[in-house]
Amino acid sequence: MDAFYFQITIPEFQYPIIWDNPIPGVYMSSVFFTHTFPTVSKMVGGEKESICLRVVEVVIPGYRVRGETALLECQYDLERDVLYSVKWYKDNEEFYRFMPRFSPPQQSYRMDGVKVDNHLSDDKRVTLKGVTLKSSGLYRCEVSAEAPSFSSVSGEGRMEVVYLPRDGPHISEQGKLYQVGDVLSLNCTSGRSYPASILHWYVNDEKITSSKELVEYAPVMHKHGLLTASLGLKLSLAPGHFPGGALRARCVARVSPVLWTADQESLVERVAPLIDNREALLLDNQWVMILLYIVANGLKPKYLSTGYHSSLGYCPIVAQNTRLPQYAGLHPG
Template structure:
């Protein structure tokens, strides 16, 4: 019987303590969007003293019911609170920027006599989406060297940098001997572009696709049909590029050194 009352007493005591039920912070937001953070709590037998929000340990918002108005926002770089939409359980930020990324923490405190406090946190990353899909081009210098058609895929400016991948006839290319990685290209305002090369064996017609992904929010690809001409002594290739974000089709003639040499020899024989 004593054990039963001890457990019951413990359960009652825990039910009367302040606790965080849920803290909701979006994993990512696109630059320019609003961001909403939720902090759901139970006071138990206490009265609320304050709810405070921090970004990377720097306070930017507090709610204290004993003040009028109860809300107050602090100016920190990349964080601008919409007070008209914020209260003790919700904070809304105006249009976020890349500087808004960080670890957000909600801290709830009780009045005397308990002075209990509880906290929860979550990380948000702000991303910048490319304004165009990945671009497929031929690498003329590389195409003069070997029996491969060499393609480049370059993503549009974004943050973070896009993750690129190649597919040949619907199958993802995993052979590292066919892929060439390049350093990230840095642009102004912290934006980045990625580039990934692909060596396509000559001798048959195939469909290649380059796909760019930026977080889970954005994915876009460009497709190309690659085929060789009937000139046995040349390495002339036709590359048809179609971006999934564009209605037009771009035709590019990739001429290699051997083809130029063939033309040169034909001209010399006529003269």
């Protein structure tokens, strides 16, 4: 007959217990505390054979969208034990239990943010319907066995409920005209969500990361705990910002993890600089001189016309069929 001994493992503590009076004929190993509840196994011929309750897997969805259904799973193996109860806790408060000795075996308790669907729940799964932001928290499954072992094991996981924005980000201060040397000033505001949206600016498809060009704002809290995020952009414009004569500024909003993404783009056109005041005055003086020359010399042109000159960029006065002196920048006829 093979010699065997029992090993009890209770995690999270790492010190041994020395047995003062070992059972005759049975060799006891050291006991290491590595869990809050014991798992007992039997060593036969150098191999470990489990003889009582153990949790195989606890599955808690990391994220759910508000209004959705959440399925919590607790997979366990009784081995030679008999099930006494399965209990579920949220933030250390019990909200559901399954006890096979009772009829019906399921029983749920009222808790803010937790609505159990008993028809879709049993000893290994619990269905939560219509989750809300208050459903977020730490969920724990605890499985207990009947006598004689009275063993109990548990597993846990955290679930966060998110509220996605109903519309995309909005860019303000649009429609302005800019020149090289101006400071582009735009603001991007997300829709209401939980958690707050994460915003990023892109200029001509290049992400803006410099803190000198970004203006951070604190999230604004709304009813029911929803948040609005805002991010400003201040960029000194250079010729390279206008490929093809226009700048493309885009704001991207994300709810992390990437459960939702939306963006809005703003097209900023470049305008030519205005004529210098001194240049405008010079042009006015030239037009006056032309008119005085015509009157002083008794010239009678058929008509005078004004029009936009594409090569000059302004509107000179043109005297038809009249010989005029060649003033700088003006070419009669």
